Every structure is written in C-alpha cells, then in structure tokens.
Amino acid sequence: MELRQLRYFVAIVDHGSLSRAARVLHIAQPALTQQVRQLEEELEAQLLHRSAQGVIATDAGKTFYEHAQAILKQVTDAKSAVAQSNDKPSGTVALGIPQSVSGALALPLLTAIRATYPEITLLLTEELTGNLIVQLKSGRINLAVLFDDGQLSPFASTPMVEEEMMYITRANSQYGAVKKKTVTLAQAIKAPLILPGLQHGVRPRIENIVRSHGMSLDNVIEINSVAILKSAILADIGATILPVAPLLSEIERGDMVALPISGERMARTLALCASKNIPLTNAAAAVERLVLDVTDDLCRSGKWLHAEGLARE
Structure with a gap:
C-alpha cells in the first residue's frame, strides 16, 4: 500500500467521480482505476460502488476513507514539524x-x-x-x-x-418559573426537556445528577442540533438544561430566560x-x-x- 494510493482514493470519494478525481490529480483515468483495483485486491474488499451517476464509498470504503484521511494528515503534520520554526x-x-x-x-x-x-x-x-x-x-x-x-x-x-448549567425556557413559557429567580431540580425535570443525545457530553452529566437524587428523566425530547434545539425552545415545545453559551444571543435579546437550579451544583x-x-x-x-x-x-x-x-x- 502506497501513500499515493491513499491520496487517490480520498480524492475519488471527495469528488464522487473517477474522471473528476483524475483531472484534479493530473493522472490518466485508466491508471487511477488500476491503482484503486490494486488497493481493493490488497485489502480484499470492494471500496467503491460504481454507477452511471458516479462513485460512492461502500461500507468498507467509508471505514478505509476515515483511516486514509487520518494517515495523510499525520504525514502532512510530520513534514510540517520538521520544517517549522519555533x-x-x-x-x-x-x-x-x-x-x-x-x-x-x-x-x-x-x-x-x-x-x-x-x-x-x-x-x-x-x-x-x-x-x-x-x-x-x-x-x-x-x-x-x-x-x-x-x-x-x-x-x-x-x-x-x-460552566454552570441552567434551566432555560422561552420567555413567558408555559414551562417557566413565574417571578422566581431559581428553580429546583425536581421542578426543572417536570417540564418536557429538550436535550442532546447520550453521545453528547452534557447529557450523561445531567442523567447522573438526576439519578443521584433518586429521580429520572421521563419526558425527554432528544435533539442533537443546537439550531433545532433553539427553534424547539422558542416554539415552547419544552425547556432545556444547558450552559448559556449556545443560547446566549436569545437570552440577551429577552427571547429566552435562564434560571439557576437551586440545591444542586449543575456544571460541566x-x-x-x-x-x-x-x-x-x-x-x-x-x-x-x-x-x-x-x-x-x-x-x-x-x-x-x-x-x-x-x-x-
């Protein structure tokens, strides 16, 4: 396996076409096809699915693409490390x-x-x-x-x-704490909570704190996009428990309200x-x-x- 084969394969996946990749790489398309074929033979796996619309990576190809990108980046970093000045x-x-x-x-x-x-x-x-x-x-x-x-x-x-995590709702929300400066954890989890998925670092932290108080999150709307989460809060679908940073502009405009959660230091x-x-x-x-x-x-x-x-x- 050669570095040039990795570069060729990454270029093909990035451009979605053997012909376009060949032009960018300044290599004849038959030669490029031959390099990919040699790579597939060495790996004993089909890396690309070819069709009239172009080429896409197979499941094996997607896995190899991630590794190829990482290897090529490390090679670039190694060259930079030698050439760089402190x-x-x-x-x-x-x-x-x-x-x-x-x-x-x-x-x-x-x-x-x-x-x-x-x-x-x-x-x-x-x-x-x-x-x-x-x-x-x-x-x-x-x-x-x-x-x-x-x-x-x-x-x-x-x-x-x-970062302190706070209870955040739309201004004048049905889930808001009227005329209160704080909410308890029990009050916060009564509302439908719009939270990131478990693969997001903040969610396991919230789950662990809630369980440590003998409670559970039973009404969670899982959204991994900050933009969609904002829209859901502004539509008053639910509240959230997050640091204020991703929602700062809405809080400063008065569109959302953030309250500390009393009785428990919730931070990440x-x-x-x-x-x-x-x-x-x-x-x-x-x-x-x-x-x-x-x-x-x-x-x-x-x-x-x-x-x-x-x-x-």
Missing part, C-alpha cells in the same frame, strides 16, 4: 469543539489566531463529543475541547473551564485534549497555548457567562 510556527491545525461551546469560543479564538499566528491555518470542526473523540484518537484532528467526564485518560488533557468541566501517541507540531502546540489563554481571558472578562477558568499545574 519562533514562527506555521501550518494547518485542526481543532474540534462541541456545538454547545462554539458560540463562546470559536470567534474569539479565530480572531486571536489571526492576530498572533497569521501563518497558522486553523481548521475548526464543530461536532458532537463522541465524534470528536473518534477523530482525535485516529489523528484526524490535532486538538479537541472535550467534556471531562472522568474518562479522558486516553488523552493528554488540560483543564479549561467549568471542559478540557483541552490531545493524543498521547501523536506528537503535536509546533503550530498545534502554539494553538493549544492560545486556546487556554483565550479561555482565561473570556472568563476573567465575563464574556463567557457563568463560566469559571480552572487552575492548571
């Missing part, structure tokens, strides 16, 4: 962040990167926590912001921030994680330091609402 890091760094964190962190981080390291290209990936863990393990991303649920031992992790801890097995390039290490600095600044200034920066060794 004084002026450059190259591409892939950072994964959960959907519910991007509203607070993404724009300030992009601004800081452009000002501090103009020669670094930052690729931001917004995903569910479970997907970020898979991508970080495989090397497809260099760094990831993950929820510290006590299971981050496979990674090199640095504490970032602790975020950590910045890297692989223990794949060394960081100089550029990735620079981004790692900058993420922590930006997080601390946002917490100190109060721009990351109901969030507290965590001490580090």
